[in-house]
Amino acid sequence: MSQAGQWTATVMARRDTGDYAVVTLSAGTDTSAARAGQFASVRVAGPDSALLLRRAMWIGEATSSGRDGGTIEVVADRGEPGGAWLAAQPQSARVDVIGPLGRPFSLPRDPTHCLLIGFGAATAALVKLSEELVARGCRVRFLLLGQAAAFGVLAARRFSSEIVDSSGRSIDPREAVLDQLDDSVEVVYSAGLAEQLRPLGQIVTEMGVAHQTAVETPLVCGSRTCTLCALPVRGRDGVTRMVRACTEGPVFRADLVRWDDLGTVPGDCLGAGEEAR
Incomplete structure (x- = not known):
């Protein structure tokens, strides 16, 4: 890195x-x-x-x-x-x-069928990712969502002919994801604001598909000194910690993010309830 x-x-x-x-x-x-x-x-x-x-x-x-x-x-x-x-x-x-x-996306070792789901400006991260994936022989499919028009639709076409652009329209993101998440998809990559990613993280985890997600935080110090980008993430040891997306992320394993607890400090989070010293 x-x-x-x-x-x-x-x-x-x-x-x-x-x-x-x-x-x-x-x-x-x-x-x-x-x-x-x-x-x-x-x-x-x-x-x-x-x-x-x-x-x-x-x-x-x-x-x-x-x-x-x-x-x-x-x-x-x-x-x-x-x-x-x-x-x-x-x-x-x-x-x-x-x-x-920040921590970037991890690439698969072997050619893989990947579904890339992006919202707004965060799609920029997926366009760059698609170039890296195609270079490894992966098949790439895009699903663009959100109320605002997605970035880089034309650029995405350089790396994939499979692009479903539903951005700028009021549709249920859950239904859109389920329509695209067929049995051929082996890995999902997503990028957007935490609240936009919440339903995706829940659905993809329930279906048992590997999923990496880049959490967008527009206001950020980038140096661990503020907590504007903190979110609850379960570690490999099973312990939940409040981590900063600007340093430990922005890319996380989506199945480890506690989507239902966004915006809160869960009671079982490491350090929760301790008095400040």
Whole structure:
């Protein structure tokens, strides 16, 4: 896994795609080893802005060399104030960046039939993942969901002809998943906000299919100092811990996430009920 760094990046280019902007930034550290599921933490706006918290943005392509040195692409959601700010920055603007951050998706050892389920901007992580999967001979199928239009539909077509785009429509995600989760699917990968992923995690676990999920947390420090991205996850030892998606995640084994307890600290969680010292 690539080592994270912090640097002041220069905005090199911007590519608009629907509700999103792909912003190319200069890389002050070697980001070429960034993997699918990792993200960058971007400080948005200036010192006088009301936007105080950094934003987590999914990483697209990353290079180590080129005419302008190494670069990294991040996906900015125009519907979110921080994303809208970054998307509006002119070429040569300076931005503080930390990355690549987080635990990436794990790849199967052998060619596998994979179902990739994405919501909104988080689909960027799955487009990057699909490239890695196809390179290993895997068959990839996309299911795009959520009230907002999904990112990267055209990019996804480079790696799969099996794309069901139900994003931007009011449909039951459970029914959509069940329609696509046939006996040929061996592994499910998903990405989105925790509340969007909750019904998926429950259904796929009940069906006994391996499932890795990338939990999106738009507001994040990326350095373990805040708890905005904490969620209850059961360890391999059976003990539940509150873990930070920015460091222990954002990718988790979905069957270990306690989906019914999101937003709470379960009573049997390690450390629950202990007095602060």
